Amino acid sequence: MSKETLIKGLNEDLAAELGTVIRYTYQAAKCYGLVAAELRELLAEEAKDEIGHAAYLMDVIQDLGGEPTTTPKAFDKPADIKGMLELDVKMEAEDVVNYLAHAKLAEELNLPDIKMKLEEMAADEAGHGRELRRLLKGL
Numbered sequence: 001m002s003k004e005t006l007i008k009g010l011n012e013d014l015a016a017e018l019g020t021v022i023r024y025t026y027q028a029a030k031c032y033g034l035v036a037a038e039l040r041e042l043l044a045e046e047a048k049d050e051i052g053h054a055a056y057l058m059d060v061i062q063d064l065g066g067e068p069t070t071t072p073k074a075f076d077k078p079a080d081i082k083g084m085l086e087l088d089v090k091m092e093a094e095d096v097v098n099y100l101a102h103a104k105l106a107e108e109l110n111l112p113d114i115k116m117k118l119e120e121m122a123a124d125e126a127g128h129g130r131e132l133r134r135l136l137k138g139l
């Protein structure tokens with residue numbers, strides 16, 4: 001296991017975070033009316049968490065000797081609220097899996113602080129997924 005593998009993984013996570021910031025901000029703008037008001041508020045709040053995650057990843061990649069990506073991961077644009085929520089729930093779950101895999105890599109490389117922070121971010125994404133699922137169930 002090499003440091004380069006971890007840097008590559010963290011850069012994929014970073015691209016996902018940058019994409020999520022854009023996706024949530026975009027989706028918040030697409031939320032109209034009373035039904036979507038709660039989703040709009042939640043997306044705006046979660047976008048702030050994702051910016052924090054992206055900033056952490058940039059710092060760590062830089063510190064490990066890598067070059068942080070500035071290219072966001074592309075995402076689908078469902079037309080309706082239900083489609084947006086389903087996509088977001090799915091992508092949050094993917095982020096959890098990726099963070100836990102990369103936390104394991106960090107542990108193998110004897111980088112306990114990075115391991116712990118990645119696990120904490122996995123828990124953040126699981127929390128985002130839970131909130132989004134709660135709204136999805138109400139539709």
Ligand SMILES: [Fe+2]
Pocket residue numbers: 017049050053054095121125
């Ligand atoms: Fe995130």
Ligand SMILES: [Fe+2]
Pocket residue numbers: 020046050092095124125128129
């Ligand atoms: Fe998230």
